[in-house]
Amino acid sequence: MNNKIIIAIDAMGGENAPSKNIEGVSIYLNMNNKQKDVYFNLYGDEILIKRELDKYNISSDYYKIFPSSTIVSDEETPLTAIKNSKDSSMWNSINSQIISNSNITLSAGNTGVLFVVSRMLLKTIETVSKPALAGLWPNEKNTNVVLDLGANVECDDKNLVDFSEMGAALYKALFPDDNPKVALLNIGSEEIKGTEVLKKAFAKLKDISKHGDFEFNGFIEGNKITDGKSNVIVTDGFTGNIALKTAEGTAKFITDSLKKSLSSTIFAKISVIFSFFALKKFKSKLDPRKFNGAIFLGLKGPVVKSHGSTDAIGFYYSIDLCYRIIKGDLMNKIKNNLSHINNESN
């Protein structure tokens, strides 16, 4: 187990658990069969998990099962979660960063509960004003980190500065060959636009960016999120959530319209034969499963939330994300970036 990256998986979280979760593990091991530096701590119903592991002939060199007696339901609310979720597969997968050797936790279960329990068990980093939820989003060149996606409905300038440093750290951990370029989401690109909070954050970020943790590109509007000139998009949780969901809805609306058009006439149907590989590539590039996995940033241990409704391939991508987060040394990068704020603004 020396030098192995140890991922704790809530095997019971999400639709079709533990089937898709374990199939995701199997896909991951098959895709990375030369790089055997990964190990899984699996939390949940031992019999169900074992049955799935056997289905894919997964070698016991790669996992240990930790039986957990209960499951967090989708109906559970953050208010009662601490009381009701003790010893659940989710709780134990988080707590394993403290009492076992796990480096990171992955769950496709109830988001609100995952956030509350993670925050309570792992604790917020002392110098972080608020933890945030970061997501991945395709852009013209590669991938954006976007945060906050809904953990904090209202944010002040200090929060937005913390999000910028943490988002830049995440970007650098995931894409070590590229540089983080931070932009604040706003309703105009001029310095005088937007709320007082945004204007204050702008001034602070301009100053702090001289430490070199990231380039600061100032304000950008919603239509520039995907142009690739910036790759760390910072906003409050309300705006970020609306932007993410609006983009998802628009993407679905357009691809549905396209599908309808391409099956509307016999000629259009014939055309699909010729464009099959091109359309497949188009679909693959925008496949939301490739961007599956939101990251809680600002806690003393890293936690990744997979979409509950994703399939085994989507779950595989969130395992890969966990691996890259640890390999890229996210926690030390966050610590290093945050030290620049605190020297600066207090």
Added chain:
Amino acid sequence: MNNKIIIAIDAMGGENAPSKNIEGVSIYLNMNNKQKDVYFNLYGDEILIKRELDKYNISSDYYKIFPSSTIVSDEETPLTAIKNSKDSSMWNSINSQIISNSNITLSAGNTGVLFVVSRMLLKTIETVSKPALAGLWPNEKNTNVVLDLGANVECDDKNLVDFSEMGAALYKALFPDDNPKVALLNIGSEEIKGTEVLKKAFAKLKDISKHGDFEFNGFIEGNKITDGKSNVIVTDGFTGNIALKTAEGTAKFITDSLKKSLSSTIFAKISVIFSFFALKKFKSKLDPRKFNGAIFLGLKGPVVKSHGSTDAIGFYYSIDLCYRIIKGDLMNKIKNNLSHINNESN
């Protein structure tokens, strides 16, 4: 001129003015040659306008030119606009609702200046807390009215209630055979989600909707904007602007990716021959020019803002929007809807 709908056009506003503006008038008259109940008051450089009118053989039965000596530049800011834009084509086209017989004003010029000057000359309706900027947005079934799109960065519950009533009035004016269905944009659909302002607006709208001006669908998330179940989407100007621009950016990102894919291989290129009409229909359905025209709601006279960069066809659609606003008796519908709030909440 009896019973004619009189549209005041700032002929000098926007890129390629007055060429695209007058060509838009020409397209409108050709498309509606049986329905001759429209008349244009045209504001700007008389010689330039006349030259364009002659190019399209537009009969002088349909217009009068009002020479205006200056033009509002794109660099003009709302702060100095009142001083600098006097007697401009934009100013005069707005003022014509007061000193001439125009029913509505259309400009493709500087948005900020148009808003400030319109507000000063036409005045806000006494019972309206804040005027708003409403836009049109395609959905699965037909079209959404979305507001506010950026006139008010911060909004309280009273503003959101006013926006709901005015948006419902606009929807009914434009689509008289359908019923307005109002929803508040939020980060969850449950009643307890979101900011205090949203929760208060939710309670008020639930109550006010019993007057029958609109159905109230409660909160919706960004991914439901286009599903057609709601058709009047209400939010503050910051969130609305981010949502609109993010949707525009996403649409562009996806259609660009599609174009790239369909020209990537020889087979894909052949496929386009077969799918030509289907793809044309797809493109036409989502053509942003069809949704060109944002409406200032809450002033004592109606003002429509066309995209500055649109072409003659886009400008034609905004002329059509002006016509439908007056034909649909928007101003009386707004007055009627607002009367229900004021009986209620004071």
